[in-house]
Each structure stands twice: as C-alpha cells, then as structure tokens.
Amino acid sequence: MKALDRKLFRDLWHMRGQVLAITAVIMGGIATMAMSLSTYDSLTTTRDRFYAEYRFAEVFASLKRAPEPVAERLAAIPGVEVLETRVRAGVKLEVAGFTDPITGLILSVPDVGEAQLNHVHLKRGRSVQPWSADEVVLSDTFADAHGFQPGDTLAAIINGKRKRLTVVGVAVSPEYVYQIAPGAMFPDFKRYGVLWMGRSALAAAYDMEGAFNQVSLTLARDAREQDVIDRVDAVLASYGGTGAYGRDDQFSNRFLSEELKQLRTMATVFPAIFLGVAAFLLNVVLSRLIALQRDQIAILKAFGYSYLAIGAHYVKLVLLMAVLGAAAGLALGAWFGQGLAHVYTETSFRFPYLDYQLRPGVILIALAISAFAAVSGTLLSVVRAVRLPPAEGMRPETPLAYHASVFERLGLARWLAAPSRMVLRHIGRHPMKSLLSILGIACACGLMMVGNYQKGAIDFMVDVQFRQAAREDLALTFIEPTSGRALHELAALPGVDHVEGYRDVPAILRFGQYRHRAAVFGIQPEGRLHRSLDSRLQPVAVPPGGVVLTDHLANEILNVKPGDLLTIEVLEGSRPVRQVPVLGITKQYLGVSAYMQQDSLNALMREGNTVSGAYLAVQPGTQARLYADLHERPRVLGMVANKAAVQSFYATIGEFILFYNLVATLLAGAIGFGVVYNSARISLSERGRELASLRVLGFTRGEIAYILLGDLALLSLAAIPVGFAVGVGLVGILVVAFQSELYRLPLILTPENYAMGASVIIASALLSGLLLWHRLGRLDLVAVLKTRE
Numbered sequence: 001m002k003a004l005d006r007k008l009f010r011d012l013w014h015m016r017g018q019v020l021a022i023t024a025v026i027m028g029g030i031a032t033m034a035m036s037l038s039t040y041d042s043l044t045t046t047r048d049r050f051y052a053e054y055r056f057a058e059v060f061a062s063l064k065r066a067p068e069p070v071a072e073r074l075a076a077i078p079g080v081e082v083l084e085t086r087v088r089a090g091v092k093l094e095v096a097g098f099t100d101p102i103t104g105l106i107l108s109v110p111d112v113g114e115a116q117l118n119h120v121h122l123k124r125g126r127s128v129q130p131w132s133a134d135e136v137v138l139s140d141t142f143a144d145a146h147g148f149q150p151g152d153t154l155a156a157i158i159n160g161k162r163k164r165l166t167v168v169g170v171a172v173s174p175e176y177v178y179q180i181a182p183g184a185m186f187p188d189f190k191r192y193g194v195l196w197m198g199r200s201a202l203a204a205a206y207d208m209e210g211a212f213n214q215v216s217l218t219l220a221r222d223a224r225e226q227d228v229i230d231r232v233d234a235v236l237a238s239y240g241g242t243g244a245y246g247r248d249d250q251f252s253n254r255f256l257s258e259e260l261k262q263l264r265t266m267a268t269v270f271p272a273i274f275l276g277v278a279a280f281l282l283n284v285v286l287s288r289l290i291a292l293q294r295d296q297i298a299i300l301k302a303f304g305y306s307y308l309a310i311g312a313h314y315v316k317l318v319l320l321m322a323v324l325g326a327a328a329g330l331a332l333g334a335w336f337g338q339g340l341a342h343v344y345t346e347t348s349f350r351f352p353y354l355d356y357q358l359r360p361g362v363i364l365i366a367l368a369i370s371a372f373a374a375v376s377g378t379l380l381s382v383v384r385a386v387r388l389p390p391a392e393g394m395r396p397e398t399p400l401a402y403h404a405s406v407f408e409r410l411g412l413a414r415w416l417a418a419p420s421r422m423v424l425r426h427i428g429r430h431p432m433k434s435l436l437s438i439l440g441i442a443c444a445c446g447l448m449m450v451g452n453y454q455k456g457a458i459d460f461m462v463d464v465q466f467r468q469a470a471r472e473d474l475a476l477t478f479i480e481p482t483s484g485r486a487l488h489e490l491a492a493l494p495g496v497d498h499v500e501g502y503r504d505v506p507a508i509l510r511f512g513q514y515r516h517r518a519a520v521f522g523i524q525p526e527g528r529l530h531r532s533l534d535s536r537l538q539p540v541a542v543p544p545g546g547v548v549l550t551d552h553l554a555n556e557i558l559n560v561k562p563g564d565l566l567t568i569e570v571l572e573g574s575r576p577v578r579q580v581p582v583l584g585i586t587k588q589y590l591g592v593s594a595y596m597q598q599d600s601l602n603a604l605m606r607e608g609n610t611v612s613g614a615y616l617a618v619q620p621g622t623q624a625r626l627y628a629d630l631h632e633r634p635r636v637l638g639m640v641a642n643k644a645a646v647q648s649f650y651a652t653i654g655e656f657i658l659f660y661n662l663v664a665t666l667l668a669g670a671i672g673f674g675v676v677y678n679s680a681r682i683s684l685s686e687r688g689r690e691l692a693s694l695r696v697l698g699f700t701r702g703e704i705a706y707i708l709l710g711d712l713a714l715l716s717l718a719a720i721p722v723g724f725a726v727g728v729g730l731v732g733i734l735v736v737a738f739q740s741e742l743y744r745l746p747l748i749l750t751p752e753n754y755a756m757g758a759s760v761i762i763a764s765a766l767l768s769g770l771l772l773w774h775r776l777g778r779l780d781l782v783a784v785l786k787t788r789e
Contacts, residue, residue: 004305004313011317017771018681019321024674026325026373027332028447028667030366033271034333034358035663039340040267042356043260043349047177050351054119055082056174057216058247059225061232062088064240065211074215077231079223084116085212087202090479090637093193094155095146099624101631101639102191103181106136106158107214108199117216118175120196121352125150125169133201137169141179141350142193144170156195158205160634171196172350178252178259179350184640185465185591187348188648191640242506243571249517256349258742263344266660269737311383315375322374326366334358336663343659347651419703423710437679438719441761444672445723449749449757450730451664456750458650458658461589461743464537466646469588472500472529472615473623476630477638484609486635493629495622500529501611503601509594510567511558520547520568520594522601529615532586532595544597546583552744553592554585561585570605578604590649590743613638669760676764680712680772691776705776709769716765720758727757 012019050056068085075083087108095102109115112130120127120137128135138148148154152167173194181192203209215236219228225246232244247253293314300310338356345351427434478486484501491499503522508515523530523542531539532548542548547566554560565579586595602610618626623641630636684691691704731749738745 004300004309005316008313008317008320012320018678019324021674021677021681022321023325023328024670025678026322026370027329028671028674029271030326030329030370031333031336031667032664033267033369034330034362034366035336035340036263036267036271037362038334038337038356038358039344040260040263041359041362042337042341042354043263043344045357046351046353046355047256047260047349049355050121050177050353051174054121054174055117055218056247056253057084057117058218059216059228059232059244060247060250061215061236061244062242063213063215063236065208065213066236066239067211070235070239071212071215073235074217074232077228077235079220079228081218081220081223082116083215083217084118085215086115087199087206087208087212088214089158089202089206091195092157092631092637094157094631096154098146098190099627100191100641100644101627102193103638104142104156104193104195106156106195106197106202108202109137109196111198111200117218118173120171120173122169122171123352125167127169128196128198129168130198131200132198134163134165135168135198135201136165137171137196138167139176139179139194139350140170140172141187141189143167145189157631157634158202159207161205163205165195165197172352175250176252177349177351178255180251180255181638181640184638184645184648186645186648187651188640188644191644237575240572243508243517243575245517255742258740259344259348262738262740262742265737265740269734318374319371322370323367326370329370330358330363330366340659340663419699419706420710422707423714427711427714434715437715438722440675440679441672441716441719442722442726444668444675444764445720445757445761446726446730447668448665448672448760449724449727449753450734451666451668452661452753452756453727453731453734453749454661454745455658456753457745457748460746460748462646462649464533464746465588465590466642466649468537468539469531469533470529470615470642470645471531471617473618473642474616474626475613475640475642476616476636477613477640478611478635479637480635481607481610481612482635484611487611487614490614490616493626495619495626496616497619498528498617500524500527500615501598502530502613502615503598503605503610504612505573505601505605506571507594508569508571509553509558510569511560511564514558514560516553516557516592518553518592518594520570520596520601522596522598525597527615529617533588535587537587540584540586542595542597543583544600546581546596546600548584548586548595549582550588550592550594551585552588552739552741553594554582556739557592557741568604573605573607576604576606580604589746592741665756672760673764673767676712676716676761677768677771679715680709680765680768683711684708684772684775701776705773708772708776712765712769712772716761720761723757723761724754727753 071083071085074080089106091104091106093102093104109120109128122137123140125137128137142148148167148170150168150170153164154167155162155164157163173196176194179187179189179192179194181188184192200209203211215232217228217232219225229244229246233241235241236244248257297310297314300313337358341354341356345354476490481503487499487501490496500523502524504519505522506517507520508517509520523532525541525544526539532542534540535551547568549558549560549566558566560566560582562582562584564582566582567577567579569575569577580596596604598611602608616626627639630639687708691708694704694707695701728749732747735745735747
C-alpha cells in the first residue's frame, strides 16, 4: 500500500465523527432519490406488465341497451382488433353485521371460456362455473375488507330484486386497479365492491337477455384512436350511448395515471431539493475541512509529491466518504422504497404482484451526484492550498486583527463579559465563514420544514373539501335522473334535517384545442350543504346562465378565463352541444369540477326539474335507520357518507403522504444533525490553538466551552429565521410542482412546521455541544501549542 493511501485511511479514522456526519448528509439526499425513483419505476413497470398480461382494453363505451347483433357492426369498424360486449349493473350489497350503505358494480363474464379482454387475476378460489345462476367473484379489496372467503354468501339488490350470491373466488382486474364508488372521490373498500358474474345469470337479473350495455375493444397497430371512437359513437348514438372514450379517460387508469404523475413529480422535486441542499452543505463542509489540512499539503509538496498526486489523494478521500454515503443512501432508499410501494398497493392500487426494482441507472445517478458534490467542494480548497510555497503552507495562517464588534460600538460592552465579546468578535472577524455556516444550518432547517409540511397540508385540504365546501352528511346517487319531487320524499324520512338536489351530466368540455371529459354539476345557487368557494375560501353563489370552473380545470387544463365561451358536449339524453359563458373560477384542492345552477343545467338539457341525486343533512344518531330506509328504495343506487369519505381519504392518499412525510422528516433530521455537527467540529479544529492558549492563560474548561459553543449557539439561532424563509421557498416549489387533476397542495405552514424545523436545529446544536464538551475535556495543550517549524 502506498504511503498516501495509508495516510488516507488514517485520516478517515481520525475524522471518523465528521466522516459519519458527512455520510449522513449524503445518505439523506441519496435515500430520498432512491426511494422516490424506485417506487415510481416499480409501480409503472408493474402497471404496464399487468395491463399487457391481462389484456386491458384500449377503448370503452357504455350505453342504455343494444341487441347483440350491433356488436358485429362495431367489430367491422376499421381499426378495431378485438371487441367484446358485456352487461354491467350497479347494485346495492348487504353484508351481515355491517350497517353502513354498500354499493357495488357487477360485470358479466362469458358463460364458457375466458373473456377476451380485461381478464381477472384470481388470488384465491375459482371462476364462476358455466351457466351458474348465483356464483360471483369478488374484488380482493372488498373481500379483504369484510373477510370474505370462497363459499361465503352475500345479498345484492339487482334491478330492484334481491338475490343471494355465493362467493367462489377473489380477484383483481386491470380495469379496477383503482376502485371508486359513484359520487366518491377516493376508494372506500368497505363500502364499494366490484363483482363478476356469469353473463346469462346477470342478463336475466338485469333484463338484458340478448343485449349488452357496455363494450370494450383494442385497436389495430395503425389505428387512430379518435377515429375509432367517433365511429363507435355514431353506431351507439341511437342506443343511448354516453360517449366512447380511450384508456386515458378510463376511470381507474385515469386516477392511477394521476397518482403516478404525482409520484413522478415527487420523485424529481423532492430528491432535487434534498440533493441540492445536501450538495451545497457538502461543498461548504468539505472546503473548510480541506482548508484545515493546508500544512499537510505543504509537507507533501516539500517531500516532492506532485500537484496531481496530492489532488488525487484528497479526491480519493472525499470520494470514499461519498461512496459510503451513497451506499448507505441506496440501501436505505431501497428499503424505504419497498415500504412506500407496498403502502401504495395496499391503500390505493391493487396489483396481483409488485415488480420492485432499483434500476442500475438510479444507482449510477446516485454515485455521480454524490461524487460531484464531494469533489466540487474539495478541488477548490486543494488548488488554493497547493499554490502556496511549502514554507508558507506549513506556517500557521496569520491571525486576523480583532476589532470591536457592533454591539461594543453601540456601548453595550459593559454588559458583556470577556468571553461573550470574544464570541461576537470571532463571528464578525470571519463574516463570510459565519454567513456560510448560517446558510448551511438554515438549509437543514428548511429541509425539515419540507419533510414535515404535508401533514398540515392534508388536514387543511380535508377541512376545505369536507367541512367547508361539501358540508352534507350523506350524498345520494339515483339509478337514473328523476323528478325533483323525489326530494320531498327524502325530506320526509325520519332523521333528515335538510335536502338539496343536484343534477350532474357527463360531458366533454372544449375551449379551442383544449378538451376535458368531466361531469357538469347543477347545484343550488346558495346551497347550505354543497357550496362553491372563492380564492379566499368564502362561499359564493353560482350565477345563472353560465358555468363556474374550479381553478385547476380553468387555468391548467382548459386555459379559459371568465368571459370566455366554453363548449359543452353533453354525453347523455339527446346529447346537446351548447356554448355557455364562463362566469367565475372557484377554489378546490381535491378533484376538478364544473358547476352550474341546477335550473340552468336543466334548461341546457331541455328538461324540467330533474335531479341525479341529493345531499342530506342528517340528525346525529339516526344514520343506521336512515341507511336502512334508503337501502329499500329502488331508485337510490349509491350513498356516500361524508365521515366515511374523510376516512377513505386518510386511508389512501393520506396514508401514503404521511409515510413519505415520516421518511422525509427522518432523512431531513439526519442531514440537519450532520450539518450542525460538522460545523461544530470544524470550528473546534480551526480554533484549537486559540482555545488551548486561553486554557494556558488561566481560562477554565467551562469558559473556553462557552466561547466555542456560544459561537455555535449564536450561528444556530441566527440560522433559524433564515431557515424559516428557506423552508417557505422550498415548500413553494413543491406547491407549484404538485398540480394535478387528483389534488393540489395548499401553501399552508402550521406552527408545528416551524417548531419542528427549529427544534431539530436546536437539538442538533445541543447534541453537538455535548460531544464537543467531551472533546474539550481531552484537549492536549502541549500538542496543540507545539510549533510546526
């Protein structure tokens, strides 16, 4: 082993405390990147494989009813490769011992053989037997939530008729990776389930013998999706078609894509913030660390080592630190990544398997970033040191002259003891070094605020969406639009305090070249239960004769502003196409919506007082009886309780974000401690001779500790408010980046965020102070004061 290499390992051992702290900084940044990118890659790979293996369709269309021969006309459309029809029915389910309302969806499967498209993956049990009358396969989320096993039974109300069904299997489907009940925004596994039943049995129960009401198809290699959709719509228009749509607009895939888009943003923005801050901190720490070895560099030059050999020696020194940090970060990131991916698959996405992978590209990026951050902080200091003549480099740096501090010039000197004046003068004596220390500690504080930010944002989003905008206790969906007189029947039910009807129609919203498939909601202009909010989160009345859009839909998707004419292509009934003015923009953090006055939407549809559902305010303690009453009403298809919606939100989006929040907080804390401890250790190394001299002059150990730790305490306290500003800026970057159709994060920082950032810095400073106090007790006065000549 070469002499320089032996020196390298001795230096690493001698600086082991600082090496561990530097490793922690690198580890935090790399672990964040590895966790985020590996989770995104794994879920994307799993989705693509699942879709391909189970032949997920590319175009879908729903309709009222069409005779089976119509399928031949659809299959003859140019560009259609494989086409399959089926029966689809919304149902109400009954589970023994569970009193909350449960809705479901039953899909037909061929009586003989397998489906050509949208295969199901059986996790346990078997498929329905040919021509069976009462056998079903359950979605795994619903089965697991209620503990169903093959052989169990449940009841379903299909087309107003109660039928006892036998569970023969539990499965997952590429079509329902993300399962959401009608009218809900997030999955609720206990209150919504998907079932598969034999075609003949479901057709008989739903009056669909020899007919179908849904079609799925795949496209030929050279087919243009929109052309096929237009031709499918033309064929199905006379059969009550509600508009064909591609895979991008398929409900489950659309939500899955939005979630993955958010994860991809998180996989780039979060690591970029963490790695950027870590690189800056590493640059500052290593440049100061190398500057402390100017005498060793001079000695090496005096012994004849070349600039290249000396530079390579120190590059290898910091590269070893970088490799240690990157290896620890990759291992920790892979562990956290597997946990995050499983949180996704357990709470939101139901895949039959998970192809977890940490791509070699991610490993190479991690090594490259950590190496670049380490070397860039080293070379400048090495170059500066090797330029000095050996005799000059081995001589201690000329001490700078002390001057009175600002506090002393203001006449406050009499209030300050000598050690306090030394602390203030030292900070003022090295303004750039002090400024960099403050900025480094501030960045660590800001990172902690970023890591802890999302919990407060989630609570705020829930409050705005479910307590200020959607204030109803229960939202009902009818099987089909019905007369507004149904609201009087609902108002007369025991336990109902107030009822508001709403009308929603599926539509395509167009403005110029922009389009978006969504529902237009007709609500009461000054509703008590379901309200629109302005940018200040104050309720606003929806004006008549036009449409009000949520901010993300208007600004980011359709690019419209108040006063523009929006084209609405309705996808039900006579399918009118109307142009309506945009009358306003409202604030909404979850989902996107278009609102009109109910009367205006009824007029647009050329219909009377028609409602699609109702919002109910319910008296406490009467829910169970009300659920039972509504369950018996055949026109009521779906029921979503506000309380259950909040629970499902926290169980899906909330659990994932809170897991990420926990990991980011731990990693930010590791970075914070690494920065503060390194600053303290380097300060001790820089001031060793000074402190030893003071001990020789009669200063006690406590007094020199006060001088050293007072410096650290003042810099840490000064860094906290700067860190607050850094944290606000970093959170602002997240808010801008996290804009999607599914949800948007608000720029909300709670007192807990600021307290967490400050407490980590203070705790790191205290722990670093304890470690330095121990080292000050072992300070070798003779060795430190020896001259270098």
